[in-house]
Amino acid sequence: MAHSPQHLDRLRLRHIRLLDLIKTHRSLRAVARDLGLTQPAVSQMLKDLEFAFGAALVDRSVQGVELTAMGRLALQRARSGLAVFQNLAAELDEGLxxxxxxxxxxxxxxxxxxxxxxxxxxxxxxxxxxxxxxxxxxxxxxxxxxxxxxxxxxxxxxxxxxxxxxxxxxxxxxxTELVVVCSASHPLASRASLRPSDLKDVTWALPPEDSKNRVGLAAAFRNNGLGEPRIAVEVAADPNGLMNILREMPLLAVLPRMVLNTPAAGTQVVALDTPFLRLPPVxxxxxxxxxxxxxxxxxxxxxxxxxxxxxxxx
The missing domain is CATH 3.40.190.10 (Periplasmic binding protein-like II)
Incomplete structure (x- = not known):
């Protein structure tokens, strides 16, 4: 069935909270107790909500109630709206x-x-x-x-x-492109042109294995017949931490070029010329x-x- 704009206009915040309570309690009786209402009143709220949205939001059985796929989607979308109202209420209370x-x-x-x-x-x-x-x-x-x-x-x-x-x-x-970087004192920093074999035995400081940068570098290594990068330090999503490590240790890392164009990078961290890696842009x-x-x-x-x-x- 189609949704009803007129019934949507009549919904209140507690109608939206109803879905969250149903997910938590899986019992209309418990939901009614939480809302301070009778069970028939909660059942009517649920009917109003389903009629307004034009979809079955709850499955009913002898074991209780639980959200349908559409109910879970409605709850997920509603949570962002509830968060907006909660934040607004807090801001108005503070007068800020x-x-x-x-x-x-x-x-x-x-x-x-x-x-x-x-x-x-x-x-x-x-x-x-x-x-x-x-x-x-x-x-x-x-x-x-x-x-x-x-x-x-x-x-x-x-x-x-x-x-x-x-x-x-x-x-x-x-x-912004991804680039291979190291400290200015690293042996590879002075090399004008690098080949895949130059990266075979170096060690790296990289983010966790499920990160996009790590996945991209690993794929580039395989495409050049290099196997997997040798990792000495693993750092999660922290470019500043990576650069600090490079300043202290003879390691390579992968960073967005935009990070090198900042005072934090200074002149101690440099990009290497590695076009053969073909790292995906960010x-x-x-x-x-x-x-x-x-x-x-x-x-x-x-x-x-x-x-x-x-x-x-x-």
């Missing part, structure tokens, strides 16, 4: 400007995010920023769950669940939920990012 929760990758914190925040604040936007860094998969999940309002960083559509893709609004920002984008894309604070940050990148060299 609204908070924009931004997820990003550590590499973006070297120059892109600080420059964009400076520009957005200079435009007079009354907003506070709560920044959170992590892997792309974790940030996408946090966006889906309503823990962050947007994500600025590497986009890897291969690992985004199909049911999530249609809920996201993506805007491409830029691409695509960086701005990601938010479709229903949030017109939020003024998000628009301001997105505009600041675009303006910042337009005047920079990545």
């Amino acid at each position: 400007p609204p908070v924009l929760h931004v997820g990003t990758n550590p590499a973006m914190m070297f120059n892109v995010i600080p420059a964009a925040l400076k520009m957005a604040q200079g435009a007079g936007t009354a907003v506070r920023y709560a920044l959170r860094t992590g892997l792309a998969t974790d940030m996408t999940r946090a966006l889906w769950d309503g823990e962050i309002n947007c994500y600025v960083g590497r986009i890897d559509w291969e690992v985004v669940p199909p049911e999530m893709k249609n809920s996201l609004r993506h805007e491409h920002l830029f691409e 695509e960086v984008g701005f990601l938010t939920l479709i229903e949030h894309e017109d939020v003024a604070e998000l628009q301001a940050l997105r505009g600041a990012l675009i303006a910042t990148l337009a005047g920079s060299v990545i």
Whole structure:
């Protein structure tokens, strides 16, 4: 059956909470007790919700109730909306400007995010920023769950669940190439031209094996008949930590070139000439939920990012 716009307008927040409570308790009686309502009242709420959405959201049996596939999808989408209301209530209680929760990758914190925040604040936007860094998969999940309002960083559509893709609004920002780096004192740093055999016996500082950079390097090694890279140190998603390790140890690493164009890299970390590896570029984008894309604070940050990148060299 089709959804009912009129019934959608009549829904309240407790209708949305109902799905979460059903998932937790798997009993309408327990849900009613939690909401302080009678069981018939909860059953009617559920009917109203299913009629409004035009879908069966719950399976009923003698064992109790549980969410259908559509019910789980509705709950997942609703959680982000509930998070918005919860955050808004907390902000109003504090009497402070609204908070924009931004997820990003550590590499973006070297120059892109600080420059964009400076520009957005200079435009007079009354907003506070709560920044959170992590892997792309974790940030996408946090966006889906309503823990962050947007994500600025590497986009890897291969690992985004199909049911999530249609809920996201993506805007491409830029691409930066991956490069092999080492300290300026490393024996390979002075070599003008390298061959695959030069990398056969070197040791590396790399992120975990499921990271995109690690996977790309391993594939490049196999394509050149080199086997697997020899790893001395494993560092999770931390370009700054990698560079500090390279300054102290004769290791190689893989970093986005944008990181080398920052004061943090200085002159002690250099890129090697390894065109034979053909490492995949890093695509960086701005990601938010479709229903949030017109939020003024998000628009301001997105505009600041675009303006910042337009005047920079990545």
